[in-house]
Amino acid sequence: MGNLYNELQWRGVLHAATEGTQEVLTNKKVVGYIGFDPSAASLHVGSLLPIMTLVHMQRYGHTPIAVLGGGTGLIGDPSGKTQERPLLGKEKIEENIQGIRKQLSKFLDFEAKGNPAILVNNADWLASISMLDFLRDIGKHFTVNYMLAKESVESRMEAGMSFTEFNYMLLQAYDFLTLYKRYRCVLQMGGSDQWGNITSGIDLIRRLVKGKAYGLVTPLLQTSSGQKFGKTGSGTVWLDPNLSSPYHFYQFWLNTDDKEAIPYLKYFTLLSEAEIESVADSLAMSPEKREAQKILASEITRMVHGEEELVKAKQATAALFGREIKDLSAKDILDVFADTPSTDLSSSLFTEEGVLLSTLVQECGLMPSKGAARRMIKEGGLYVNNRRVTDEYYKLSLDESIDGQFFVLRKGAKKYHLLRVLPE
RNA sequence: GGAGGGGUGCCAGAGCGGUUAAUCGGGGCAGACUGUAAAUCUGCUGCCUUCGGGCUACGUAGGUUCGAAUCCUACUCCCUCCA
Numbered sequence: 001m002g003n004l005y006n007e008l009q010w011r012g013v014l015h016a017a018t019e020g021t022q023e024v025l026t027n028k029k030v031v032g033y034i035g036f037d038p039s040a041a042s043l044h045v046g047s048l049l050p051i052m053t054l055v056h057m058q059r060y061g062h063t064p065i066a067v068l069g070g071g072t073g074l075i076g077d078p079s080g081k082t083q084e085r086p087l088l089g090k091e092k093i094e095e096n097i098q099g100i101r102k103q104l105s106k107f108l109d110f111e112a113k114g115n116p117a118i119l120v121n122n123a124d125w126l127a128s129i130s131m132l133d134f135l136r137d138i139g140k141h142f143t144v145n146y147m148l149a150k151e152s153v154e155s156r157m158e159a160g161m162s163f164t165e166f167n168y169m170l171l172q173a174y175d176f177l178t179l180y181k182r183y184r185c186v187l188q189m190g191g192s193d194q195w196g197n198i199t200s201g202i203d204l205i206r207r208l209v210k211g212k213a214y215g216l217v218t219p220l221l222q223t224s225s226g227q228k229f230g231k232t233g234s235g236t237v238w239l240d241p242n243l244s245s246p247y248h249f250y251q252f253w254l255n256t257d258d259k260e261a262i263p264y265l266k267y268f269t270l271l272s273e274a275e276i277e278s279v280a281d282s283l284a285m286s287p288e289k290r291e292a293q294k295i296l297a298s299e300i301t302r303m304v305h306g307e308e309e310l311v312k313a314k315q316a317t318a319a320l321f322g323r324e325i326k327d328l329s330a331k332d333i334l335d336v337f338a339d340t341p342s343t344d345l346s347s348s349l350f351t352e353e354g355v356l357l358s359t360l361v362q363e364c365g366l367m368p369s370k371g372a373a374r375r376m377i378k379e380g381g382l383y384v385n386n387r388r389v390t391d392e393y394y395k396l397s398l399d400e401s402i403d404g405q406f407f408v409l410r411k412g413a414k415k416y417h418l419l420r421v422l423p424e
Numbered sequence: 425g426g427a428g429g430g431g432u433g434c435c436a437g438a439g440c441g442g443u444u445a446a447u448c449g450g451g452g453c454a455g456a457c458u459g460u461a462a463a464u465c466u467g468c469u470g471c472c473u474u475c476g477g478g479c480u481a482c483g484u485a486g487g488u489u490c491g492a493a494u495c496c497u498a499c500u501c502c503c504u505c506c507a
Contacts, residue, residue, distance in 0.1 A: 251460080258461055288459040321460060372453090375468060381454040412454060 004060040008216070010273055011266040013049060015192045015219040018202060024186065024214055025062070029115070032057055032187030032216075033065035033179055035122070035172070035194075038073040041099040042240035045252070046229055048268050048300075049218050051107050053189050054117070055270070058108060063115040065185060066104050068097045071126030072171050075164055077152075077197075097121060103239050106304065118183065125178050126171060138174050141207045142200070150196040169200045176201025180211055192217045221267075239304050245339030246305040250313035251414070253297035254290070258283065261292035269299040312338075320416070325386040330403040333418070337408070341365070342418035347398065350421075354395035357384070366409055366417045376411065383410040 005025040008014040024030055034050045036043065043051070054064035069077075073093045101119060108117035147153055150169060153161065176198070179185035188198045198215035205211040221229035237252045238244040244252075256264055262280045265271055271279075283292040301310045312335070319328065319336045328336065343364035349355055358373040361382065367373040374392045376382050382389050384396065385408050398421070401407050407419040 255460065258459095261461090286459095287461075290459060290461075293459095293461080317460085369471065371471065371473090372469080376454065379454045379468065381468095413460060 004056055004062060007056055007060065008053070008218075012263060013053065013218045013267055015217050016195065017216040018199070018214050020212070021187070021214040021216050025060075029061050029063070030187050030214075031063040031065060031179075031183050031185040032189055033067050033176075033185050034189045035067040035069050035072070035175065036100060036104075037069050037077065038093050038096040038100060040238075041096045042238045042243055043100055043103050044239060045237045046221065047239070049221060050190060051104065052268060053218060055107050058112065058115060058117055059270075061115055063118065063183075064108060065118040065120060065179060065183060066108065067175060067179070068100060068119070068121045070094070070097055070121040070123030072122055072168065072175070074123075075168050075171060077165075077168050077172075099240065120179075122171075122175050122178075126174070129174075134170075134174070137208075138170055138177075138204065141204055142170060142173075150200070152193070152196050169197045172197040173200040173204040176213065177204050177208060180205050180209070180213060186212065187214045187216065189216045189218070192220050241305060241309070246301060246309040247313045247316045247339045249305065250297050250301045250310070250317065253300050254293050254317070256293050256296060258287055258292075261296055265292065265296050265299075269296065269303075271295075271299065325402070325408050328402065330405050333402060333406050333408070337416065337418045340416045340418050342420055344420045344422050347421050347423055350396075350398045354397035357382070357389060357394045357396050358392065360396060360419070361409060361411075361417075364409070364417055364419060366411055366415070381412050384408070386410060 003026045005014070005017075005022045032054075034054055036047065036050070054066060057064040070093055073096075074090065104119065108119075110117050110119065147166070147169065152169065153166065176185070176188050188194075188201055190198060195215070195217050198217065202213045202215055205213045236244075237249060239249075241249075253264075261283060262276065265276050265279060269276075279292050279295055282289065298310060298314070301313055305313075316336045316339075319325075319332065325333075341364075345360075358367075358370050358377065361367045361373045361376075362370045367376060373382070377389055377392050377394065380388055380390065384400065385402065396407065398404065401421055405421055407421070409417040409419060411417075
């Protein structure tokens with residue numbers, strides 16, 4: 001039986017840790033926390049790494065605390081940001097916290113015997129503290145010199161930084177102190193950009209209550225092409241099924257680059273070292289099978305959306321990338337394209353000679369303009385029911401519809417749009 | 425408060441008063457090749473078009489001119505330096 005520290009190490013998610021972290025994690029059951037930013041109503045795939053870190057903690061018998069930044073969210077963390085951030089309203093943040101709470105409960109067991117996960121909102125203690133108390137009790141323990149030396153501050157000296165954001169690290173240090181006192185929480189984890197904030201907390205605990213605390217950070221994720229992880233052409237990939245459908249979520253992982261598939265399996269799944277090694281062998285032997293990507297996508301989709309949604313996503317994948325669309329029944333279409341953007345059309349639109357495809361495609365939003373639609377057709381990038389259309393002035397007629405009810409429009413390889421024909 | 429520089433398409437950044445819907449690059453989109461990968465190559469990338477054209481664009485508003493992103497004036501925003 002290993003320990004948490006070794007586990008994180010072989011998974012490649014251990015970027016740095018403070019002195020003594022390994023010993024304390026090996027010899028004791030500890031309480032540790034990670035903060036989550038409530039600037040959106042849903043977490044996205046970028047939050048998966050910190051979430052998994054908490055999951056590993058709980059698996060090894062430690063107690064994980066997820067701290068929602070309801071208080072600090074009102075200020076905005078400058079770490080890793082090049083510009084001052086807009087402030088969100090209190091109501092908005094409260095709403096976001098509700099959404100995030102729900103998502104976290106899919107990963108962490110809040111009922112576990114012995115080491116149930118804990119969820120707190122730092123507004124609970126930050127909202128009520130007075131400016132004078134804060135300056136006296138906390139501010140006194142930090143020199144401005146110390147704060148200026150932090151990377152998060154230094155990198156902003158050129159662009160400028162408000163006094164508000166400058167104080168962020170003190171608030172986070174105060175969080176750590178509070179959790180230390182309330183829960184005996186001795187470990188704070190986070191992305192490597194959090195290092196400065198974390199060590200501030202450790203220092204504060206040492207100075208104020210002579211306590212020993214630890215910090216551990218994970219590497220910052222980037223795709224091999226240097227892109228920010230978790231963004232696709234169509235935007236951020238969210239954990240909320242209403243913001244990113246399970247099908248798109250599944251597809252996001254399925255499209256993982258070969259180079260990243262194995263690291264991602266280590267980061268985001270609970271597969272064992274041996275299991276992942278065998279997958280790595282398979283990937284090296286026959287990469288075209290994309291076994292690693294399939295396992296990765298299945299594992300993560302199941303964890304986030306559940307078995308049922310995973311099955312549906314796989315079915316949709318098989319239908320869209322395997323069979324001919326015209327073999328599908330109207331019912332299949334509805335299932336497969338449940339998550340696809342769709343537009344309703346009245347059948348009265350369809351006159352004798354049909355409707356100009358370029359117009360249709362523009363009106364349903366698949367293409368931004370008719371000119372762009374015509375260009376796309378010329379380039380061979382537009383398909384109706386998976387058949388390429390080559391005529392710029394192609395007119396669509398009702399006999400081509402599936403069961404007289406649907407047209408499946410496709411742009412490029414993966415972008416679908418469903419047209420639903422409504423009877424008179 | 426004083427002095428100077430600048431605001432161009434998604435971004436970055438060119439642009440002798442006319443052939444500039446605006447160079448080059450990045451990004452994006454599509455095609456080919458593939459494995460729904462990577463790399464590579466090709467094309468497209470303001471709007472409308474009955475394919476002849478038409479329209480709208482270079483911070484905002486005026487002006488000079490046959491003609492302006494390019495010249496002038498005012499306004500506005502940004503940046504740098506001095507105080």
